[in-house]
Amino acid sequence: MTDEKIHEIRSNPEKAECYFSKKLAFTLGPVELKELSEERNIKILDVRLEADYQIGHIPGAISMPYEELNDRIKELNKDDLHIVYCYNNYCHLGARAAYLLAKNTFSVMELEGGFKTWAEDFRFAVTQ
Numbered sequence: 608m609t610d611e612k613i614h615e616i617r618s619n620p621e622k623a624e625c626y627f628s629k630k631l632a633f634t635l636g637p638v639e640l641k642e643l644s645e646e647r648n649i650k651i652l653d654v655r656l657e658a659d660y661q662i663g664h665i666p667g668a669i670s671m672p673y674e675e676l677n678d679r680i681k682e683l684n685k686d687d688l689h690i691v692y693c694y695n696n697y698c699h700l701g702a703r704a705a706y707l708l709a710k711n712t713f714s715v716m717e718l719e720g721g722f723k724t725w726a727e728d729f730r731f732a733v734t735q
Contacts, residue, residue, distance in 0.1 A: 632716075633705070633715070633716050633717065634716060634717050634718075634719050635690070635716050635717075635718060635719065636718070636719055636720070636724075637718070637720070637724055637725045637728075637729040637731055638729070640665070640690060640718055640725070641731060643688075643690070644665075644666070644667055648686060648687045648688060649687065649688050649690060650669060650683065650684070650687045650688070650689050650690070651665055651667055651668040651669065651689075651690045651692070652668065652669055652671045652676075652689055652690065652691045652692070652704065653665065653668040653669065653670050653671065653692060653722070654671060654672060654673040654676065654691055654692070654693050654700045654701060654703075654704040655670075655672065655673075655692075655693055655694055655700065655722065656672055657670050657672055659694075659722075660672075661735075662735065663722075663726065663733040663734065663735050664722070664733065664734055664735075665692065665722065665725055665731075665733070665734070666732055666733075666734045667734075668692075668734075671704075673693070673700045673703060673704050676704055676707055676708075677707065680707075680708070680711055680713075683708075683713060685712060685713055685714075687713075687714070688714045688715070688716065689708055689713055689714065689715045689716070690715075690716050690717070690718055691704045691705050691708070691715060691716075691717050691718065692717070692718035692721045692722055692725070693721045693722070694721050694722055694723060695720065695721045695722070695723035695724070696719070696720055696721065696723075696724070698721055701717045701718065701721060702717060705717045
């Protein structure tokens with residue numbers, strides 16, 4: 608993409624509105640997750656490796672490693688909102704899991720920053 612094209616896109620408020628409305632609809636940060644975690648129809652899915660989940664995870668999260676998600680998807684309820692997270696900003700397991708869930712008609716959001724942001728940047732409680 609050329610610099611001119613990027614400038615054209617950045618100068619278009621309608622495109623920015625579209626982008627940010629989608630981002631806000633399908634991602635959330637640790638503070639929002641902490642507030643939502645008290646709700647009944649929220650399921651927090653840790654898609655990291657089981658061994659990493661055992662070391663520490665977000666309270667209330669269910670271990671469902673990405674590699675197992677397709678086989679275990681029948682364990683999930685389509686009436687719930689599923690919040691997925693992986694390791695950090697650079698890990699795409701959360702986005703891949705969210706895509707798989709959405710493709711299978713589940714409501715889903717992704718925690719931005721993953722477990723690292725929850726535990727290290729915000730220093731929220733971790734269950735071990």
